[in-house]
Amino acid sequence: MVRRGGRPGRQAEYEAGLPTQAGGLLEPSRWPAYEKDDLERLPIEPDLEKNLRRLEAIFGHDPDFATRRFRIGGRVAAAALFLEGMVERPLLTENLLKPLVQYRPEPGARLTPAFLAESVITMPVQRKVADLHAVCDHVLDGCVVLLVDGEREGLALKAVGYEKRSPEEPMTEAVVRGPREGFIESLATSVTLLRRRLKTPNLVLENLVLGRVAHTQVVITYLRGLAAPELVGEVKKRLARIDVDGVLESNYIEELIRDHPLSPFPQVIVTERPDRVAAHLLDGRVAILMENTPFALVVPGEFVAYMQSPEDYYHHTVLGIFIRLLRWGAFAISLLLPSIYVAVTTFHQEMIPTRLLLNIVGAREGVPLPAVVEALVMEVAFEILREAGVRLPRAVGQAVSIVGALVIGEAAVTAGVVSPLMVIIVALTGIASFLTPSFDLAIAIRILRFPMMLLAASLGLFGVVTGILAILIHLAGLRSFGVPYLAGLTPFHPQDWKDVIVRLPMWMMRRRPRELAKENRERMAPDLKPHPPGGRGRRGAD
């Protein structure tokens, strides 16, 4: 871990070049860590060799650190510093080295970085750099830094060219109909994907670097005029608080900016889909993109947002209505089915229709475990299989799922350890949990299922109801970035209900969600309901 604040006397170490000790070079692992404050105190000197010696001391013998020395017009010494693999070599050769070497300067003219950037170099210029910290920063970020002998400033030139995959369909949010592009690990590409969807100067992208060591690029993005300035301010405030060594995935950020860190319920929307982010931005939300992960964060993330899938809007509204209803039903099933089964069969036998009861009894006849233990065992077995399915190499995974299905299904039933009905319940519960479009919400439900089962086993339906009430109270108390967690359901805005339990036709959802967009709520023109020309029905506004 890097310590803050420089140490006096470090300058001498950089002057000396590579750290040595008696008997040769010091082991790289024993070199002192370089610190920002120290480096900032080292300006670029007119003496090129001195600068290079210092940088050599910093990057040492890193095999990918390249120093390309050359002479501008055959006269003035200069050097290009970059990391192999991070820059695009042809670009570097064609647009930097070639023009500079072939350039014939007027005798006696000063080759200031500003002049070179304007007149000689045909590469996009990032910025001027004046100290070693800036040099390191840009080199590490995939820039080429040009240092010219006799100048106190260098140039950082953008030449990023590392390997990256192309945008593919996100695995976690596949759709039947809809765009097949997903964000990728490269921030520039991801931003482009978003830009292509919202072609407006009001799409604001604010840059931020997080991670003391990792220096990860993070972009806050929102639509000016739609996102509440207070919301944007809050997001920036929370991001500014983050002071960790590395931010390797967006969950690092998520966990540090959530309102209620210990609640099992997600409070930040996580998505790989640019179309989804764009839709959220149009609602007035703020998105946080970062490099090295395809997962973007969107805030505020209220409960209802996790029950909405982008596909709801890409299909016929009738399907939208049906799927939504199905999804809420599956949500209830995945949370409650095992506990209701346990409660009803062990406490409320009078509630079961006679013939179904006889079926249940017949199935449970000879099962040695109490219903609740049976349910817990089966649920745990299911969780083990599910987790194994995720972790195992693909080739082995299939074998595991077959064996697992046999073990928890057929064999266990045949052996009389569990009842066939319980297999149905557990399978249905497991399958139903996949209908929740948000993986994060599904996790919360998976976890909460177990306490619900224990409540059901100890208090019957009273326990189940107590559990539901406890969850509801908890949900009602949550907030996400100033928005009540149950926004959309309560506080009650009839307008917003058009997109909660069902998804009504586009032309009916004229306004943005009230809790998000306080002003500028009109999403579309009135009377967009299509109708045949000259037909009956309301006329358009023409």
Next chain:
Amino acid sequence: MNGRIKVKTLLPAVLLLALLVAGCWDLREVEDLGYVLATAIDRAPGNRVKVIVQLPNPRVVGGGGPRGAVTPSASVASKPYRNYAGTGATMFDAIRAISQESARRLFFAQNRTVIISERMAREGLREVLDFLSRSVEIRRHLTMVFVVRGDPAQILDVPNPHSPMPALRIDDIVKWRGQTSRFAPVPLSRFLEFLSLEGAEPYAGVIEAVPNPTYRAGQGERDAPEPPRSIRLRGAALFRGDRLVGFLNEAETRGLLWALSEVRGAQVVFPLPGGRPGEQGTAEIQRARGKIEPEVIRGRIVMTIKVFTEGNLAEVEGTLDLSRPEVMEQLDRALAAAIRGEVLAAVEKTQEAGADVFGFGEAFHRKFPREWKRIKKNWPELFRDLEVRVEVKATIRRTGMIGKPRPILVP
């Protein structure tokens, strides 16, 4: 200490304690219970009560175990039910006596049928009915009350491949009561309610084990024999207070049900107007509504039973031209007359027995509460001589797939 912290630490502890102290005490695994599906009550010698309960054998009835039609020769293990009998000084005593034999705790919330032996019913049901109304497990809206003519143990042991369990078979037969409306199933709740009303007496359905005509005694060994008996629901039992005082036959029972608006469907046979003697028509009743309207006419109480009904023509003998409206009107009137006959027969029989199962007294009570106070003491006598008028309005809506009967040409 800060109050907030106290709450935070104490709350989980209290909740846990609540779970441990209060939880699980009434937990019963589903397979540990014996679900009583039918209860038969009989008199045992020495003024004791005999209770027979029918428990399912879930291994056979509800999946899991081997399936298949149950024949009379089936072994005990594959029999879909088991009947336990217990005797005791009171009904509850008798039920608990069964637990000395039963591996399962008896559970009455799924009980659908209470069958009372005729002998017991004639002696009076006071002690039994108290238990039936007091028990927290018995669900009085779902339980149907029947009087059995014959041995109650026999009625609960009549094999049959469809609905192998007699208890559920009775339930199924009740479900299709609208096919004939010739028996009068009554929920226990209603039975008890009528019992405690001053101007109404309870009735109950009647159940019998009858010989199966398709059973042949000397059948070959290869074929499984038809079961020798069937369960049959027929008629109604009339009570005065808690005592059985008589029965209604099937037609009279339907007469009672027309008035009580309990007919959900029926087949009514009536003589064809204008046809040759002996020619009959049959109507399938689709809808029926009945009401009792008390009046006081010149100081005398007159009850009017009004029945409105609609049906389709199911069968016609002879050669009527049904396309003529006046013929249809005649049919309507003939149907109404047939229904009226059933109602009148029922009235006559109940007046004879002195059991006001129509609830005439209650109807009068509702309409003339003040007068009722004066006459209620004499109601049993008044009821016997009550003038009852019956008005039936019947309409035949449809004539089926053909209009005029198909001509049968004799060469």
